[in-house]
Amino acid sequence: MTMKAIKGGTLVDANGVIDDPVVLIEGDKIVKVQSGDTSTPEGAEVIDASGLVLMPGMVDCHVHFSGSAGILRNFQERFEVRLIRAALQQTRQLLDSGFTSVMDTGGLIGFHVRNAVNEGIVEGPRVMSSRRYISVTGGHGDAQSMPLEWVKEGRPFGWGMDGRIADGVDECMRAVREQLREGVDFIKICTSGGGGATIDPAWVPEYTYEELKAMVHIAHSWRRRVMVHCYNPEAIRRSVTAGVDIITHGNMADDASVKLMKENGTYVVPTMAVYHRMVKRSEESGSQISGMAATLFDDIRRLHDAGLTLAVGTDTMGGMMPFGGSALELELYVEGVGVTPMEAIRIGTLNGAKVMGKEETLGTIEPGKLADIIAVGVNPLDDIKSLQEKENIKLVMKGGEVLKNLL
Ligand SMILES: [Zn+2]
Structure with a gap:
């Protein structure tokens, strides 16, 4: 050798x-x-x-391979074409931008891309995939603009984010087991509203404690981590007490939920880049910047100042969040949150490896x-x-x- x-x-x-x-x-x-x-x-x-x-190599703990050529939700486009784009182009865009590991936090395209990279069919970053993200009926992972029967059929809509609706403890456990059966690296659950949803605002806590506890129990039995899409304090409280390992987004955390995450060693993957781009768009169009976008940096600074382990996550999904743009998040940590450049590098490398559970093999030289x-x-x-x-x-x-x- x-x-x-x-x-x-x-x-x-x-x-x-x-x-x-x-x-x-x-x-x-x-x-x-x-x-x-x-x-x-x-x-x-x-x-x-x-x-x-x-x-x-840098680590992005929140992407969705979509294979989108521009318009994210273009239902005229076939799943197969998008899969090819994701496998050949989006992987390359990530590599070219210095990202050698990503977590695909929900979607069938990302799952297939992971398999193709692992088999050596295509060159790409290391991909950890949760496959379908699990959601309550009407929740963040329910494709709310579609008829419910279509969503329940589980056919891929092609935009790269595919949910699995599960309500009630038994169904929730089955949903986790289905993902494990396919060989996922971790489990992703949507446990609050928010994030561009039309029906469920960010203040809605979605899963009950019992449902979350049951899903975490199954995942941990298989030694898989659980990441939750989560915004509001009550959803954070239920998630953390149920044993969830990683909170993603987390913008609305209050003092009590921050303390709880700190006590439990919960990792947090904020997604600032997506809000930052929304702010830029509002500025350009002259419209009002409101809600979580307006308080973005204060919200994430509170998580940082409490000493939580934060990583880079961008919610890169194509469209307005192009692949290859993940390093914007490091700039936002420095310019917005106020961390030192050295800390931003730690957040974008070693901390990402920690969230992946791979700090023994990745994250430093x-x-x-x-x-x-x-x-x-x-x-x-x-x-x-x-x-x-x-x-x-x-x-x-x-x-x-x-x-x-x-x-
Ligand atoms: Zn996402």
């Missing part, structure tokens, strides 16, 4: 900064990180990124971990925005394999 050696100018990860690093890679793993010693082993394939900054490494031209500690420029992402390696190379 040929060893690979990446020479960098600087290395930046959640552990700190190293000057003149050399990262040695054997197979898919990092075997050594040299600092102050720029020699490379005899026979190693040298990748010279000596003017550049090495970073771990350390011996023993998988070689998911990117090389960038501009130091993100000086300019966090630069991570959004595709040409600035010079090298992308996933598991020791170079998948983008502009060197």
